[in-house]
Amino acid sequence: MIGGIDAGSARVFAALLEARTGQRIAAGRSWRFDTALGPLLQAHGLERVDQLTTRLLEGKDKQLADRIVDALLNQETSFFRDVGVIEAAVVAMADRPAPRIWCAACATGQEPLSLAMLFAEAGGAMPAIVATDVSAAAITRARDAAYTQFEIQRGLPVRRMVQWFEPAADNQWRAATALTGAIQYRRHNLVVDVAPTGEFDLILCRNVLFYFAPQLREKVLERLAGALRPDGLLLLGAGETVIGQSERLRPSARARGFYERVPVSDERNRVYTGG
Template identity: 40%
Template sequence: MTDVEFDFLRAYLKTRSGLALSGEKRYLVESRLGPICRRFNLADLGALVTALKGGRDLAMERAVVEAMTTNETFFFRDRTPFDLFRDVLLPEAMARRAAQRRLRIWCAAASTGQEPYSLAMMLQDAAPRLSGWTVDIIGTDLSTEVLEKAKAGLYSHFEVQRGLPVQSLIKHFEQVGEQWRISASLRQMVDYRPLNLLQPFDSLGTFDIIYCRNVLIYFDAPTKGDVLARLSNSLAADGALLLGAAETVIGLTEKLVPNTKHRGLYNQAGAALAPQARPLPVLNPAAVAIAPAAAVAPAMRRVVGL
């Protein structure tokens, strides 16, 4: 791959996915796009660049972008954001939305679904407190391939071992051959949609809680600022945004500010937040009977139409 071809691919990927590749990432491009060349019967990366410049194969263009995006995720990843959801975000949001009895949660860059399904498990365990509520969980990702896996809810033994307590595995999954499928009631709680964060997403509506973790690290500063400003537009005035441990809004936007009590949590600038509500009880998963989908549906349902 020549320097000119590498520079083209860097610009191409930044325009379409926001991925900002440094000059030292040539090896990464070669290793990830080599299989794409073979898949589309192209001799080398030079031929791939020529084909991309022609712009006639949408499947190829999508494959190139998806091959370069990182889809690392696992259940209850980094744990703290989920403890924060259970102990602070959910009870406070319920207190603020007591009149409407509706909550909307968005997992941006949801990958293969472990993050939204982790939240869905916590919501299902809290179902008695949410009786009569409507809870929408929207999961989006650039890659249609990972979204199909998320919708299927089928995971390998390795994937369910990463971060998932054994009690949750027993309660919420069934074994299918050598894999594990998450329950139908949990799959029905999440609405997965393809979405590129570089493109407008205001059509999704407004959310009480947004998880957008470990994706901004791949963008340059101007792109980060743009995405954060538009996330602010999609966040309720008293809503909460969670970013990854290595991500921040400082120096990127003035529309969002760090929460002074909880690292990784951000609120709208000037937002007047309600006093801290009483935390939800920590349930012992082993002591909770598996609720059939019919019993869960009246308490919580996914609303597809926005």
């Protein structure tokens, strides 16, 4: 047994998650299986994880694999997570009229809503935000833009809650249309899907790259670089970097903590000189 789950089941679920999303569960984080799959066991009236494995392998429930993957994905997020970083992203876009922004791996939508609030409060034109996630369940929740009291209290000051949210059913709070109207949500797999159409002034892809194997990380960074405008900026999580993992991206000289595309001339130079 591994942390309450048998080794065979752990391998099955880990392989399913990696095949569907490219994400890996490290050996030392096997506790995620017990924590994440508990509600799914209850919903199916099962007592043990190996029973869920059996049902998955039988293949009779065509939706079960999707539900297991959604349960295993780390959807940890909050409003204004790393608020200084979010504010710096808005400041970096201050001189751009209606910038195009891609929030990749947006989970249940708190990050794009936080950006929309800051832009609205700054008084300029609202950006066009494309927010994507591999989880269909997360995107459905993000589109609904309704959050529990617990979710609202995680990072959202009372002043902003009153200004930008209104009471909804089941003691939830729903974001104002002034915010949600600026955001287009889509299901998107960073590993296998092409980037959303067009180039972006700003891309946020935070705290997801470290779940990928190195070769997949390089592939995703290549895709993100291709989606940036020549003068666009990329924002990764605090523990993530492009250094040693991408030849098309480098730390930005214009905005500390961000990354930018390597100019085409520099890329050609490297090819010509064998660098």
